[in-house]
Amino acid sequence: MIENEKCSPEIEKPLKFAFLLLLSLWFVLVSAVTSAQQASSDVVPLNRYFSQTWSTQKGLPHNSINALAQTADGYIWVATWEGVARYNGVEFKVFTRGEETGLPDSGIRSLSYHSATNELLVAGSRGGISSISGGQWTSHQPTRSMVNHAYKSRDGSLWLALEDAGMQVRFSDGTEAQFLTHASGYRVIEDKFGRVWFGTSQGLFSIDRNDLTLVSPPREALSGPIFSLALDRNGYVLAGTEHGVWQHSEKGFSSLHPGLANESVSSILLDSHNNIWFGTINHGLYRLSALGLEKLDASAGLPNNRIFSLLEDSENSIWVGTTGGLFRLRRAPFTTFTQSQGLSGDYIRTVMQSTDGNIFIGGSGGLDVFDLARFSAIESPLARPISVLSLANFSNNTVLVGTYTDGVLLYQNGELTPYLNRAQGLPSNEVRAMLHAKDGSVWFATAHGLARKKTDGSLTLYDETNGLPAHFTMGLTEDIQGRIWVATGLGAAYVKNDIIHNISFPQDSDAEYAFSFYAAEDGMWMATDRGVAFFNNQTKNISFVGKAQGMPVDKVFAISFDGSGRAWMSSNQGIILSSLESLRASMANPALPLDFEQFKEEDGLVSMQMNGGSQPSVFHSDSDDLWFASAKGLATIQPTNLAKISEFPIPVVIEQVKLDGKSQLSNELTEMTRIPSDIGRVTFTYAGLGFAMPTRIEYQTMLEGYDTHWTDRHQMRVTEYTNLMPGAYTFKVRARYPGGIWQEANNPLEIAVEPHFTQTLGFKILVFVLICLTIFIVFRLRFHHLKKSELTLKQRVQEQTKSLERQTKLFEYQATHDGLTGIANRRAFDDELVKFCTHARTQNQPLSLAIIDIDHFKQVNDQHSHLIGDKVIAEVAQQIKLALPKDAMCARWGGEEFTVLLPNLDITQGRDHVDTIRQAVKQHDFSNIADKLCISVSAGVAGLNAAGDYETLLKHADHALYIAKQQGRDKVISYC
Known part of the structure; x- marks a missing residue:
C-alpha cells in the first residue's frame, strides 16, 4: 500500500500563496483578453464606415471648418470663417456678427461646450467671445487678439489661447492674468488632477493655479508648436506636435505610436470606444484602435488632407472639419465598397461567398476576392480584361466564373483558367447564372438557352424547342425537392426528371421577366418585373405583391430572407425591406398595403441602382451580412446594425412658429403665448436631431385641446392648424427612427387663441x-x-x-365659409379633402387638386387699394365657382389663393378644367371694380394617383403652382 505524502505547514503556505497568485494572474489575463476581444468587436475598419461631405453648396457659410461641438439639445455646431452654423440634420442655420450674437467679426475659430452650465463658448476673430445657452446669446468682454481656443475649467475660470498674445485667464473670482505674451496659444485642457495644460507655439506648458508657475516638459518634441491637446482614457494629457502624439503619465511623456512620428497632428479625439482619432496638417485622418493604426485621406473621399477639428456625436458618428468642408464617418445601415476601397471597377453584377469564407465579386472590371480586410484583383487568363456576369461554388475553394463574352472560367488556387465556352458546346458565351446541383451536375443559364453538364462531362441543352419558355435565361436555383428552377425573359420554369414544366404568371399580374429565386420549404419566391411572386408547392398557385400593394417599383431583381424573417429586395430604386409576415398578408389580401422601408443613398448606398440581370446579385453570408451588387460598388449590411441605429434616442426641438406666415422663434415664445383673434393659421416647425438617418426620422404631433391622439406626420417637419377656436392649446411633437422608441420634445409650446368679440x-x-x-x-x-x-x-x-x-x-x-367670398374656408376644405381622398381611394377613382393664385395681387393692393383687392378676390372666387362642375369643391385657401377639388378627373382632365377657369378669369371684365383692371391667375394641378395621400397631394399641387409662377404666371402647370 502506498500512502500519500503530506507537505509540512512551512511548505504548504507558500504553495497556497503561489497557487492563488497564479489563479489571480490567470483571471487578469482572461479579463484582459475578453476586454480586448470586446473592444475589437465594437471596432469596424474605416472602409466599413459611410462617409458624407458638406460644403458651401450644401449650406455651409465657408469650407474651412475650424471647430466642432454638439450641445445637450442635440445640435451640431460648426465654426467657420464666415460664422458659426447650427445643423439639425437637414439644414444649417448660420449665425454671424451683429446684435444677436454680440460678436465683432464672423470669423469663428473656437467652439467649446461646457456641460455643467449648458453653455457653448464661441470665439474667434477680433477677440470676440460669446456664449449661447437655451437659445440666448451672451457677449463677453473681447480680447485684443484672435482667440484660437476658449475653454472653461471645472472651477468656472475662462482660459483663452490667443494668437501672438499667449494665454489669458479670467478666474471665477473676477481676477485676471496673462502670460507668454510673445507666443501664440493654440489649445487649453484640464486633466483629471485639475491641472490646466496649454499648447503654444513655444511648447507645452502646465500651470499651477496657486502661483502661476510655468512648467515645460523635458522633451525636445514638446518644445516646439503644440497644436492640439486631449485626454486619454485614464485622464492623462495627449499632445499633438509637429512630431506625432505624446502621451503623459506618472513617469512623464512618451511617444504614443511610432507611425505618427513624422506627422504634424492638428487635432485629437478619444471616442466612446476608446479609439483615438488624429487629424493632421497635411496628411489626412488617422485612427488608433484594436485594429491598429489606420489612415484615411483625400484619395479615399476626405474633402481635404488638412484637418482642423474632430467630434464624436451622441450617435457615435465621427465629424471631421477640413479646409475643404465638413466630413462625417458614420455607421450607416449600408456600407458601399467602390474602386476607392480597392475594387477593380464600380459596376458590380454578382457577389457570392466561397466555401473558405471569402467574398467573390464580379463586374465589368473583372473578378475580385475580398477576405473581409482587403480586395484582391484576380488577373485575367486572357489577353484582355474579362467582364464577369455570374458566380457559383464548384467544390472546396473552387469557384465557377461566368462572363459576358468568354464563357465560364474556373478559379482555383488564386488563378483563373478557361473551363467551358461556346466552342465546347455551351449555347452562348454570355453566362448569366450557374448552379452546382446536389446530384453533381452543373447548370448554366445563358443568353441563348440552358445547358446542363453531367458528372460524366456530357452536355444537355434546353431551349424553346424542348419546352423552355424563352432562350434568354438569367436565374437558377434548386428547391428542396431537387427541381431546377430557371428564370427567363418570358416567365419561369423548373426541370424535373429532365422534363421542363413551365410556370405561367397570372394574366392580371402583367409580369414577364423572372430574374431570380429564393427557395423556401413550402414554395418558391420569385423576383419579377412586376414585383415579388410566390409559387405554392401544395396548391401550385402563384401570388403577387407589387405596386398595387404600395411597392415603390415594378422591377424587383432579387429577394432574400435573413434569420429574423425580414425580406430584402433589390431594385432600381434602392433596397426594399419588408417581412415574411407582411408579404404573406398582402398576398392573401391584395387590398392590404405592404409594410416596407426603402433604403437609398442617404442610407449608405452610393447608387440606388441595384443590378440583377445575372446571379447571384444578392448574397446572405455565413456571418448574417447581406451583400448587394450595384451600379456603383458593392453594398453590404449587417441587419443587427439596423436595430442598433433604431435604438438611438432622438432629441426633438420645436424650432419655429409662424402666425399667418410670420416667423417667430420658439425660444421667443412665452409660457402662454397669446394669439390674436385675427390669426387664421398657426404653423409649427420642428426637428428630430438625429444624424445617423435624418431623412428617415418619423414624427408624430398632437395639439392638446384640438387633437385627441397623436397624428402621424411621417417625415414631415411642419404641422399647420387653421381657424383654431378660442382657448388654450399645447403643441407636442415626438420623433424616432423606424422601429425605434418615440422621444418627445422637452419643451411643448402652450398657446392661447383669443376670441373674437x-x-x-x-x-x-x-x-x-x-x-x-x-x-x-x-x-x-x-x-x-x-x-x-x-x-x-x-x-x-x-x-x-x-x-x-x-x-x-x-x-x-x-x-x-369664407366671409369675403362666401365659398368654403380652409378648415372646411381640409375636412372635405380627407373625405374626397378616402372616397377616391376606396372607389378607385381619379381625383385632381388645384391651387390657384391671383397673379401680381400685391400690385392690385398697392396701385388701387386693399378694398379693391378684396373685391377682386370675391370676383375671382365667383368666376371659379361658376366654372366648376357640380361635384367639385372650391375654397379660399388664404389671402389670394384658392383650392379646387375635382373628383372623377385625372390630372390631365383636371389641368384642362383648371385652364378653362384660368381663361374665364383672364377674359372676365374687371373694369366695374377699377378702370383698366386686368386679372390673371396661375395654378398648380396634382393627381392623387401620383401622390398617395392628401398631404403629398397638396405638396405636389403647391410645387406645380411654384413652377407656374417661375415660368411667368398666367399658366396652369400639372405636377409630374
Missing part, C-alpha cells in the same frame, strides 16, 4: 340677456293680448324660434 363670454351673456328680455316683453304683450288673438301669439312664438335657428345656422355657416 362675438365669441367672448360677455357678448354671449349680453345676447342671452337680450333674448331673455325680448321673450319676457313678448310674453307680457302676448299675455295682455291673449284674449284678443291667441293665433297671433302662436305665430310670434314660431317666428322667434325660427330666428334662433337661423342664427345658429349662421354661426355654423361662418365656421365653414
